[in-house]
Amino acid sequence: MLAVFQNKNMVMCTNFICEIISRIVKVGVIVFPGSNCDRDMFHVLTDVFHLNAQYFWHEKGLPHDIDAVVLPGGFSYGDRLRAGVIAANSPIIDDVKKLANKGIPILGVCNGFQILVESNLLPGVLLKNDSLNFMCQWTNLIVKNNKTPFTNKLQLNQKIPIPIANGEGRYYADAQLMHDLKNNNQIVFTYQNYVNGSVQQIAGLCNEDGNVVGMMPHPERAAEGVINPIDNIPSSLIFESLIHTIGVKN
Amino acid sequence: MSLQKHETKYIKDTIKRELTKTELQIVAAEWSEHCSYKSSKKHLKMLPTTGKNIIFEKGYDSGVLDVGDGYVVTVHIESHNHPSAVEPYGGAATGVGGVIRDILSAGTRPIAILDGLRFGNVENDAHARWLFKNVVSGIADYGNCLGIPTISGEVEFDDCYKNYALVDVAAIGFGKKDRLIKNHASKGDLVVLIGGPTGRDGIGGSQFASDSLKSEDRSAVQIPDPFIEKLIIETILEARDEKCINAMKDLGGGGLSCAISETAESLGIGIELDIDSVHTREPGLLPDEIMISESQERMLIITCKKKLSKLKQICDKFGVTCSTIGQVKGDKMMHVKKGKNTLALLPAEFVARAPLLDRKKIKPKYLKQIKKENKAKKTLYYTKTILKLLSSPNITSKHWVFRQYDHEVGIRTVVKPGFDASVLRLDNGKFLSAKIDGNPKHCYLDPRQGAIGCFEEACRNVVCTGANPIGMVDHLQFGNPEDPEIFWTFMESLEGLTEYAKFLRIPCAGGKVSFYNETPSGPIKPTPLIGVLGIIDKTPFLSVSPINGDSLIIIGKTNDELGGSEYFEYIHKFIGGVCPSVDFKDSKINMLTVLSLIKNKLVKSVHDCSKGGFAIAVSELSIFGNIGCNIDINKIPSVKNLSPEKKLFSESHSRYLLVIDQKNLVHVKQFLSKKKISFAVLGKFSGDQINITYKSKKLVKITVDILQKRYFNGLEDLLKHG
Numbered sequence: 001m002l003a004v005f006q007n008k009n010m011v012m013c014t015n016f017i018c019e020i021i022s023r024i025v026k027v028g029v030i031v032f033p034g035s036n037c038d039r040d041m042f043h044v045l046t047d048v049f050h051l052n053a054q055y056f057w058h059e060k061g062l063p064h065d066i067d068a069v070v071l072p073g074g075f076s077y078g079d080r081l082r083a084g085v086i087a088a089n090s091p092i093i094d095d096v097k098k099l100a101n102k103g104i105p106i107l108g109v110c111n112g113f114q115i116l117v118e119s120n121l122l123p124g125v126l127l128k129n130d131s132l133n134f135m136c137q138w139t140n141l142i143v144k145n146n147k148t149p150f151t152n153k154l155q156l157n158q159k160i161p162i163p164i165a166n167g168e169g170r171y172y173a174d175a176q177l178m179h180d181l182k183n184n185n186q187i188v189f190t191y192q193n194y195v196n197g198s199v200q201q202i203a204g205l206c207n208e209d210g211n212v213v214g215m216m217p218h219p220e221r222a223a224e225g226v227i228n229p230i231d232n233i234p235s236s237l238i239f240e241s242l243i244h245t246i247g248v249k250n
Numbered sequence: 251m252s253l254q255k256h257e258t259k260y261i262k263d264t265i266k267r268e269l270t271k272t273e274l275q276i277v278a279a280e281w282s283e284h285c286s287y288k289s290s291k292k293h294l295k296m297l298p299t300t301g302k303n304i305i306f307e308k309g310y311d312s313g314v315l316d317v318g319d320g321y322v323v324t325v326h327i328e329s330h331n332h333p334s335a336v337e338p339y340g341g342a343a344t345g346v347g348g349v350i351r352d353i354l355s356a357g358t359r360p361i362a363i364l365d366g367l368r369f370g371n372v373e374n375d376a377h378a379r380w381l382f383k384n385v386v387s388g389i390a391d392y393g394n395c396l397g398i399p400t401i402s403g404e405v406e407f408d409d410c411y412k413n414y415a416l417v418d419v420a421a422i423g424f425g426k427k428d429r430l431i432k433n434h435a436s437k438g439d440l441v442v443l444i445g446g447p448t449g450r451d452g453i454g455g456s457q458f459a460s461d462s463l464k465s466e467d468r469s470a471v472q473i474p475d476p477f478i479e480k481l482i483i484e485t486i487l488e489a490r491d492e493k494c495i496n497a498m499k500d501l502g503g504g505g506l507s508c509a510i511s512e513t514a515e516s517l518g519i520g521i522e523l524d525i526d527s528v529h530t531r532e533p534g535l536l537p538d539e540i541m542i543s544e545s546q547e548r549m550l551i552i553t554c555k556k557k558l559s560k561l562k563q564i565c566d567k568f569g570v571t572c573s574t575i576g577q578v579k580g581d582k583m584m585h586v587k588k589g590k591n592t593l594a595l596l597p598a599e600f601v602a603r604a605p606l607l608d609r610k611k612i613k614p615k616y617l618k619q620i621k622k623e624n625k626a627k628k629t630l631y632y633t634k635t636i637l638k639l640l641s642s643p644n645i646t647s648k649h650w651v652f653r654q655y656d657h658e659v660g661i662r663t664v665v666k667p668g669f670d671a672s673v674l675r676l677d678n679g680k681f682l683s684a685k686i687d688g689n690p691k692h693c694y695l696d697p698r699q700g701a702i703g704c705f706e707e708a709c710r711n712v713v714c715t716g717a718n719p720i721g722m723v724d725h726l727q728f729g730n731p732e733d734p735e736i737f738w739t740f741m742e743s744l745e746g747l748t749e750y751a752k753f754l755r756i757p758c759a760g761g762k763v764s765f766y767n768e769t770p771s772g773p774i775k776p777t778p779l780i781g782v783l784g785i786i787d788k789t790p791f792l793s794v795s796p797i798n799g800d801s802l803i804i805i806g807k808t809n810d811e812l813g814g815s816e817y818f819e820y821i822h823k824f825i826g827g828v829c830p831s832v833d834f835k836d837s838k839i840n841m842l843t844v845l846s847l848i849k850n851k852l853v854k855s856v857h858d859c860s861k862g863g864f865a866i867a868v869s870e871l872s873i874f875g876n877i878g879c880n881i882d883i884n885k886i887p888s889v890k891n892l893s894p895e896k897k898l899f900s901e902s903h904s905r906y907l908l909v910i911d912q913k914n915l916v917h918v919k920q921f922l923s924k925k926k927i928s929f930a931v932l933g934k935f936s937g938d939q940i941n942i943t944y945k946s947k948k949l950v951k952i953t954v955d956i957l958q959k960r961y962f963n964g965l966e967d968l969l970k971h972g
Binding site: 033034036037039040043044057073074075077078079080133134135136137163165167218220221224226227229 | 391475666
C-alpha cells in the first residue's frame, strides 16, 4: 500500500485510497525507532477494544482527519540525551501538533508522555526517579480530572491499579506552573502513595484544552483481566472513554 | 593466542603448510574452548535432544519447541562470566544482547529474558556488592530498552564466587512455525553483515573466556548498545516477513571468524569475503582485528541477489547499516580477502571443527574430606533461625532486583516474578511457564545429585504453575577442565542430568558449557544451571491466597539431607553433610499428582519446598497470603526419627505445599491416598502469627508482619549504603 503512495503516476489512485483509509483509520499509533510498547498498545486498541488502529512510522505524515493519536511507550532513540527529546524533533511531531491544535485526542504513555513534554505539547519536565533506578511495579492512580477524552468514563477520585515502568518518570513543575496546572484543572492522575518523587504525586496531566493527555503508567498493561492481577475495569475505562469521545460504537 | 601443541601439529598435518597470520587468529578464536566445546562436545551427545515437540534445523543457535497451532517457542541460554567479572555493567548487558540474537537468528521474536546471577558474599564484601549492583543495572538497561521483559531469575551468593561473577541469561522467543528461518544457501548468494560497526572492543573475547581470569583485560569486553539491537530486531523480523533471509547467524564469540566458518560448515558451502567491505567504527583496523572482534549488535545474513535491494530498503528504514561483505561459493572454503589479496583460505569444516579432546577425570580429593554432619552445631532457637534465614541474601525477596527490570512489557506476563515460575500467555491461547535454577552448595557436595536437584527444582517450579514440563536447557559452569578433578565433577553433573532427562522424557532443547570459571582463590563450585519450560494448555493457574480455615498439606518425603542447606551454610557456616538426592519415581508421581490436583481445581495455591526447607516455604505462604498458620511438624512424612531441625530445614526434593479449601479437603485426601504418595495435613491457616509445634512442644511463634519486614527488606537494607 505504501508503495502505491510513492508512485507519482498514481496520484489519483493515491488520493482515492487515502480517502478510504482515512475513513477507516480511527486511531494512529506512532512508532519511533526504539518504541517498544507500540505492539502492546495496538493489540489493546484493536483486539480488545475493536478500534481501527494503524501504525505510523515517525517519518510518515498523519492523515489530517484522524480521530485520535497515541504515542506509545518505549525507548525512542534509546533515550539518548534525555528521554523523548530526539523523538520530539521527528517529522511526525509537526503533524501531532497540528492535530493537537485542532482538538484531536492525543495520548502519550510513558515515553510518549516524555515526548509530549519535550515537544512542549505538555508543560513541565520529567526527571530521573528519586530511587535513581528504573522502576517496574504496580501502583494505584487517583483520577483528578474526568473531563478529558481519556477519562470521561471514570469517576473523580476513582482508583486505578496500574503498572509503571520507567527510569525518568518523576514529574517536576515549579510553583508558578503548579499553580497554573491546578487552576486549569490540568492534573489528570496522581499516585495514591509516594512512588518516585513526582511533585504532588503527579502521574499524568493534560494541556489547557484537555485534549492532549500524558501519563507515565501503562493503561495497555492493565486493561485485560488475564494480565492484571487486581482489577482491569478502571484501566479499560481509559479506552472506553476514548471510544465514547470519538463516537465509535462497539 | 591460545593454540595448544597438539593443535599446531594437527594443523601442520592437515593443511600441510604454515598458516598465515590471519588464519592463525581465525583458528585460535574458533578453536577456543568457548567456541569449539572441544572438552565437552563428545560427552554432550549423551543428553536426549529429540522429542515430539523438538524441531531441529541446521545452523540454529537456539532450541525450537513446537507449541501447537502453528506456533513455536525458541529458547537459549548463555553466560557472560569473565566479562561481567571485569566490567559488570557492559559484561552483563552484552550477555543479554548475545542470547537475544540467538533467539532472533531462528526467525522468532524474543519475548522474555531470565537471568541467573551469582556473586561472592554481599554481606561483607563491597566488591561483590559493586558487581551485583552493576550487573543488575546492565541487564535492566539493556533488556528494558529492547522492550523484552525479564520475567524470572535467581540470585545467589557464595564465597566461591569471590572477585568473580556468574551471569547467566536465558531468552525465550515466539513465532510462527512457517516463518522459522530454514537456513539454506546457494552458490552466488550474497553474504551481508548488518548492525553496529566493527570496532576494537571484544578482541579475543572468546579466548579471554577460555582461560582463567588472571588479569583485567578490558579490551576483551564488548560495549553494549541496546538501541541498535532493538533496531536490528525490527529489521530482521521485517526482512523475515519479506523473505529476504535465506540463512542467518549472530556474531557472538569469535566474531566474524566463527560466524563465517560455522555458517559455511553447517550449510556445506564456501564463503568468500572481502575484509574491506566490513563497516568499521574507526579507520585503520587490522584485518585480523576485524576477523576476531566481538563488537556487539551484528548479524550475518545470507540473501539472494534479487532480494538484496529489499533488504537494504528495510535496513534504511530502521537506520541500520548493512554491508555486502562476500558471496557464497561452491568450494566449501572459507576465503578471506583484502581487496585482491588473500589473507586466509581454509576449508570451513577444518576451521569449524576443532580437534576434540578426551579429558581425564578423577574423583576429587575434596569429596573424601567433606565433613560429617555430626560436627555441625544444633539450633535451639527456631524462631530466631527462621527470621535470620528469611533476611539472608539467598532467601530474602529479590524485588529490589526484578523491580529494575521491566517484566510487564509485551503484555504477556500472567504470573509475575517473585514466587515460583513465571507464566507468559502465548498467541494460541496456551501459556508458557519458565524457570531457571542452580544450586552450587548442593553441587559441591555431590555434583551428580546436585545437578539432578537443580533440574527437579526447575521442574517443580514450573509444575507449581500448573504447567507440564516440555523441554529443558542446561548451562554447565565449571572451573578449568584441564584439571581432571574438575572434569570429573562436570561429567558427574552431565550424567545425572542425562539420566533424569531420559527418565522424565524431557528433551534438552539447547545448552552451553562454560569452563575456566576460576577465581583468584580457586575454581568455583560446580554450577550447572537448568532452565525448564512448561506448557499450560488452557487456563493458567493463578494461586489464591489462603484464608482463615484453609488447610496446609505437604506432599513428598523429608529426608536426613541437611548438607548444602542454607541452614547449615548460612546459620552455622558449615559446609558438609549429605546433600539432597532425587528419588526419580517419587519425583515423577508427585509432579503428576500436583498437576492433576491443579487441573481439577482442588488446590488454591501450590508452593515448592526448596532453599531453607519447609520452614521457609511455609513462611513464604504466610508472607504472601498475609495470614498466620498453626502447624504440627511431627506429621511431616519423613524417614524415621528425623529431628525437628531436619524437618524444618532439610532441603529434600519433590516436596510441595498445597493450600486446600476446607470443602475440598476430604476429596484431596482421598485422591492423595489413592495415588499412594507421602503426604500429610499439617494444620490450618488463621490469625496473624505462625505457630509451629512438634510433639505438642512449641517451637516457633512469629507474627506475619515481622516475617514480612524481614523478608522484603533484607536485600534493600544490605545495599542501601553501598
